[in-house]
Amino acid sequence: MDINKLIEIQLSQNDIEVHAKNVAALMEYTLESDQHMDYVIHSMINKAYQSIMPIGGFIINQIEHIDIKSGSIKVNNILFNVGKIIASQLKHAEYAAVFYATIGNYVEKESKKMIETGDLLEGYTLDLIGSEAAEFMASSIHQTIKLEANKNNLNITNRFSPGYCNWDVNEQHNLFSLFNNNQIPVTLNNSALMNPIKSVSGLVGIGKEVIFKPYSCAKCSDKKCIYRNKKSEKN
Amino acid sequence: MEDILVKLGYCVEFGKVDKNAPYPPDMKGQDGADELTKQAIEQGISAAVILEDALVAAMNRVGQKFTEKKIFIPQMLMSAKAMNAAVAHLKPFFNSGEITRKGKFIIATVKGDLHDIGKNLVKMAIEGAGWEVIDLGVDVPTEKVLETIQANPDAKIGLSALLTTTMGNMQVTVESIKSKYPSNAIIIGGAPVNEEFKTKIGADFYAPDPQSAVSYLNR
Incomplete structure (x- = not known):
């Protein structure tokens, strides 16, 4: 397994799968129930597909230490306070694949423009489609990490991102430092937020004994999340 | 008619x-x-x-x-x-001046948080209720909120956070506002916050949905 080497994957726009029925479900609709929504969702998917630039990458490092009690892990001499939920999911992991995935900034810019000019529904729909597309790209990277691990008879965990499961979003800076000096198309602002916005970052545990566990909405405090109980897992 | x-x-x-x-x-x-x-x-x-x-x-x-x-x-x-x-x-x-707004409402998603749909829904509801809304956007530092209150001293304030990890930033912003402008009412909202958190950080009202924010402002 390549350690400390950035592996990047670029997909074509048509490789990204965003299904209208999933977008409709996030908006509490079924396409059959509303022709107008059907039209809006399909036209916004077409719009998104015109200019998204899906790209992502990952870099694998050895995990030096995992402490479930304190909710921390150490990679490349950097201590991450990932919280107890994530630390326990990473139990037995020998490596951490740090990843990023993005679709570029076209969707966020168009969505913002539409909302500012009064096309609120269209802008909101396009934003949701952008999030779905970025998650699809993240899933593709996750899948590639899995293949890489499986080649070496290793298993992977689910993926975890700063900002969720009590992992402080400020730790993005440390996470991104693991990309070393590699130029990646995602940057962080002072608040540790990613640019482009439609990006996903995080880490995946790799090891002989690790187990892939689906996301559990019951463990999450975000009771109003639109994804709650709509997806049992993200990959 | x-x-x-x-x-x-x-x-x-x-x-x-x-x-x-x-x-x-x-x-x-x-x-x-x-x-x-x-x-x-x-x-x-x-x-x-x-x-x-x-x-x-x-x-x-x-x-x-x-x-x-x-x-x-x-x-x-x-x-x-x-x-x-x-x-x-x-x-x-x-x-x-033939018709006037009911007042001014400053709204922002706190520093470190990019989520804006909840904020936008509250903004729409409050605008729809006849208030002038000053929308500071997302990832808003405390200083920007304070500057806006200084320019609009009678305004009420609404703060949103969607991540549990940015609730701390909400607390910092609320405490800063209250130390400088104790009489300006602050409404908080967002998935991880609740009534208990409102009391803990010294905000005035927790709005679980846009309409409750409107009802509070119209009191």
Whole structure:
């Protein structure tokens, strides 16, 4: 397994799968129930597909230490306070694949423009489609990490991102430092937020004994999340 | 007069923006909020009556239905669009002072948080209730909120956070506001916050949904 080497994957726009029925479900609709929504969702998917630039990458490092009690892990001499939920999911992991995935900034810019000019529904729909597309790209990277691990008879965990499961979003800076000096198309602002916005970052545990566990909405405090109980897992 | 206000309110409630708008399908080809507001003004109905009796009342119904989960975000957005089309005709009356806003409301998603849909829904509901809303956007540092309050000393404030990890930033912002402007009411909202957190950080009101924020402001 390549350690400390950035592996990047670029997909074509048509490789990204965003299904209208999933977008409709996030908006509490079924396409059959509303022709107008059907039209809006399909036209916004077409719009998104015109200019998204899906790209992502990952870099694998050895995990030096995992402490479930304190909710921390150490990679490349950097201590991450990932919280107890994530630390326990990473139990037995020998490596951490740090990843990023993005679709570029076209969707966020168009969505913002539409909302500012009064096309609120269209802008909101396009934003949701952008999030779905970025998650699809993240899933593709996750899948590639899995293949890489499986080649070496290793298993992977689910993926975890700063900002969720009590992992402080400020730790993005440390996470991104693991990309070393590699130029990646995602940057962080002072608040540790990613640019482009439609990006996903995080880490995946790799090891002989690790187990892939689906996301559990019951463990999450975000009771109003639109994804709650709509997806049992993200990959 | 009542008839046109009822129709106008219906258009806002069900998101009929103008005659050409395809939504809602059962109102295809009919006048929407745009045309009906213009007609109401031409008929001599006062702008204040149009605003309060038709538009604000309709947005109240929309907010209530959203709270009761009878409608969802898309319908609320269509209603807000219809409301905006109507309010565009009332702008000259706001400018002349014939009608006034109920007050100013500063809204922001706190530093470190990019989520804005909840903030935008609250903004729409509060604008729809007749308030002037100053939207500072997302990932807003405390200093920017304080500067805006300084420029608008009577404003009420709304802060949103969606991540458990940015609730701490909300606390910092609320404490800073309260130490400098103790009498400015602060409403907080967002998935991870609750009544207990509101009390802990010293905010004035926790709004679980947009309509409750409107009700609090209108008290």
